[in-house]
Amino acid sequence: MLKSMIYKEWLKIRWFLIGAAILGLFIIAYMFMNVQRSITFQGANAVWYNILFLNKMIFGIMKYVPLLIGIGIGVAQYFPETVNKRIKLTFHLPLFENRALMMMLSVGMICLLLTYLLHFMVFWMLSNYYFAHEITVASLITITPWFLSGLAAYFLVGLIVLEPVWKYRILYAFAAAMFVPLYLKSGMIGAYGPINIPLALLTVLISVSLLFSAYRFRKGEM
């Protein structure tokens, strides 16, 4: 059953996921090409000076990429379930409904995390190549909430898309639009260090929010 569920979810998200993974890699490569160019033309000292003393964010272009990937995967995965109320088919499978939903959620979340892990690792390796360990660590601390924002958005898209009543969908979307920017407040490099773990815990807390929308659907809210 798990294999079948993985198969269905994969069929829905595969093209978006592969495209997003490649696009993310291109953006990271582009960022570090810029670093290479700056080092070549301005010298490494100038680049370091910009980062350490002018607090210049050289990888700002990447800020919204995980968020867009999270929203995209959420829509690709959950929207087809709502067309013609196809979620009924999923609820009719010989599984407890919440188990079926948790399987769907887990597949989407793992695919998303693997994509993020790929981007994170490539970023880490390239950063390690160009910068001192301290700068790399500070950079990773800086980009971590960006990835968490994508994860949170993915969970909230599940809540919004599966909600059966438009009025509530809009309300949830509004709440999500207020909530997600918490992860993306601009700040100094490494500024999110003290709050990354609470943010991660908060993200875990909202992870199962789609169960609420699915419950409302099963009770016949319309």
Add this chain to the structure above:
Amino acid sequence: MNNVIECNNLTHYYGQKLVYENLNIHVKEGSILGLLGKNGAGKTTTINILNGFLQPRSGECLIYGENTQKLPPETKGRIGFLIEGHIQYAFMDIHQIEKFYSGFYPNWNNEPYWELMSKLKVTPSQKISTMSCGQRSQVALGLILAQDPDLLILDDFSMGLDPGYRRLFIDYLRAYAKSENKTIFTTSHIISDMERLIDDVLIMDYNRVLAQCPVHEFMQNFKQFNFTLLNGGVDLSKEKFVSNLEKVNNEVELYTYESEEFVKKFLDDNGVEMKDFKKIDMNLEDAFIGLTGKY
């Protein structure tokens, strides 16, 4: 014979609007029950309650003795469900969808599925979303046959199908159900299709059940008499024995469970002058319209 479906005192409202009150439905094992009703009479509401997609205001539905609001996976595995419009995972092709569902059902038998698919003029990689309604109906039916469920719940299976596909669907379904002792609970807008398929009929009108019995019993007992009134002012519609009455000028269509002798005697005893009295042969669609009215 055991009841596969039992709905007891089912009451449901949408907001303040009553759908039905104290509805009781019993479907015996091995029988095919057709739920007939006009648009908005509560057919899809009943299907949704049966599948656990809607919580009734009061009352309960049991399938194989289990409350439909909390069906365990084993019981759900015994139920094949066809959603109105033959909805399926349209982003899959016929191979992908067969592969997907086969992982859920231990008795999965793909033979009838591929037999039906061989009759469709679709390419192996064609997405279900690009198929015609008739082709989609065959995919949905094939999947149900491959699942080999004990109970089939079919919500308006004839929707969007041309006559050929409807006939194919019905003939396949009835032969399958009767040879394998399957139970079917179905709704359809096209009543003439139901006549070929069902054993028992449940006719619903707004807020109430008008008839629930074997279809042959209903067709035998429910009658239409036409006559022309000579004194036009007579109103027979309030009489207890009259199930429905359609009157255009002095031409009367009277629907009743009473016999021809009873009706004639009543008219005679009450001084109703008429001519051209005749009993009209009806099919199920005529009887349905006769019972529920044209409006």
